[in-house]
Amino acid sequence: MGIEKKDIEEVAADLKGAFEEFKKKNDKELDGIKAEKGKLSEQVDKINEKMSELDNLKTELEKELKAAKRPGLAKGKEVDEHKAAFNQFIRKGSDENLAELQQKAVQLAVDEDGGYAAPEELDKNLLEILRKDNVMREECGSILISASGYKKLVNLGGAGSGWVGETDARPETNTPTLKEIIATMGELYAKPKATQQSLDDMFFDVEQWLSSEVVIEFAEQESAAFLLGNGTNKPKGLLAHSLATTSDKNRPFGTLQNFKSGTAGSFTADNLIDLIYGLRKGYRNGAKFMMNGLTQMYVRKFKDDQGNYLWQPGLQMDQPSTLLGYGIAENEDMPDVAADANAVMFGNFKRTYSVVDRMGTRVLRDPYSAKPYVEFYTTKRVGGLLTDSNATKILTLSA
CATH class of the missing domain: 3.30.2400.10 (Major capsid protein gp5)
Incomplete structure (x- = not known):
């Protein structure tokens, strides 16, 4: 059974849901009282791991779909x-x-x-x-x-360069x-x-x-x-x-x-x-x-001054997840x-x-x-x- 675009779209939808849940839990952990922080931290880490799995699965499905369409030698x-x-x-x-x-x-x-x-x-x-x-x-x-x-x-x-007048002699360059x-x-x-x-x-x-x-x-x-x-x-x-x-x-x-x-x-x-x-x-x-992968989980918690997460999931076909607008090679x-x-x-x-x-x-x-x-x-x-x-x-x- 071949890989289809809808399979990738389903994984992307799961990734989006996991990311929304991650943001809620992580925000709550940052704002929570000490008694709740340990439990919330464990939940955030589990969701973070799930996002890694879904993100990697989406990337692999896209590769398999491209390979299936590639002409033979x-x-x-x-x-x-x-x-x-x-x-x-x-x-x-x-x-x-x-x-x-x-x-x-x-x-x-x-x-x-x-x-x-x-x-x-x-x-x-x-x-x-x-x-x-x-x-x-x-x-x-x-x-x-x-x-x-x-x-x-x-x-x-190291080649020399510079400005000269129209009739000036041209000095030798390095x-x-x-x-x-x-x-x-x-x-x-x-x-x-x-x-x-x-x-x-x-x-x-x-x-x-x-x-x-x-x-x-x-x-x-x-x-x-x-x-x-x-x-x-x-x-x-x-x-x-x-x-x-x-x-x-x-x-x-x-x-x-x-x-x-x-x-x-x-x-x-x-x-x-x-x-x-x-x-x-x-x-x-x-x-x-x-x-x-562990470092990627670390940076998923980073936010800008407006509270926006710097890591963003790729939710469209052939759209990778990004960090500060750039792709990530794991x-x-x-x-x-x-x-x-x-x-x-x-x-x-x-x-x-x-x-x-x-x-x-x-x-x-x-x-x-x-x-x-x-x-x-x-x-x-x-x-x-x-x-x-x-x-x-x-x-x-x-x-």
């Missing part, structure tokens, strides 16, 4: 032949003509360590599922490469400063296992099984790496880069700007406004907040609200950071190491790249 003779040969390799271990078909279909030679590249359709589906399961993939930029690494030149400015940035790459691996009996079953969907098993392992590893990874045999995460409180003009490229909340372990609505206006106007179009790998935590980010993440994928997920079939199971050593090369350190600001909960 175009196929050609070479792609179909490669897919059939790869399927035979997975099921039976036969690799007859697979290397040749692989090179025709995806322009990749056989890896020197052994194994074969997954068909283009499987590889792209794997990326789509990973994007759905990983908020950093969903929110950040994406670069697909065929080499083992990736480099890019960025212009840091040469723009260029900097080479390099993606930090790593190799992900997973080793799903299946029995030969299940592989022999013609009704067993080999591609679906392999992609689902691999995605579970890859998604867990990637999720933390793109945000917090230390860059050693893995991507260097966004929050792993250097931080400084200095402005864009005085901060070196590759260092992110952070704002201190003024109080260890907590922050206010004013701190969020500082983040928004600390980001230059050109970056604000497409900018979002990023925080985990990332459970973001730090909790605690002393010195970098608990909130605000920025244009597509301009800030890019996920770099090497084309081709490789599979090595091993029927010997884990008898009676057939093991599939599956590898994928992936990296991360900080592309613009001015495009995101970070709130650090410290004095």
